[in-house]
Amino acid sequence: MEEIFFIACMVIGLPWIILHYITRWKTAATLTSDDEALLEELYQLARRLRERMDTVERLVASDHPDFKPARIQNDREIDDQPLRELDRILAEKRNPK
Secondary structure: HHHHHHHHHHHHHHEEEEEEEEHHHHHHHOOOOOHHHHHHHHHHHHHHHHHHHHHHHHHHHHOOOOOOOOOOOOOHHHHHHHHHHHHHHHHHHHOOO
């Protein structure tokens, strides 16, 4: 009786466990459409916040000529490069070739 149980475990149980974890591994490594939608929403929120910060900094700079913003500037080429790269990636995702 023990031999039958051992053979059943090897024939049914072992492949089931292996396939189960392979499936879990594959689904965990990918972004779902909900994840992509959340990332897109967060990206748009970050862009709106950046525009608001630009406005606030312009207002403060007009009142205080000695004001020097400490954050990334939108008119500097080196600061805009990562954002342009992200825009390109998002555009490719929206419009695959």
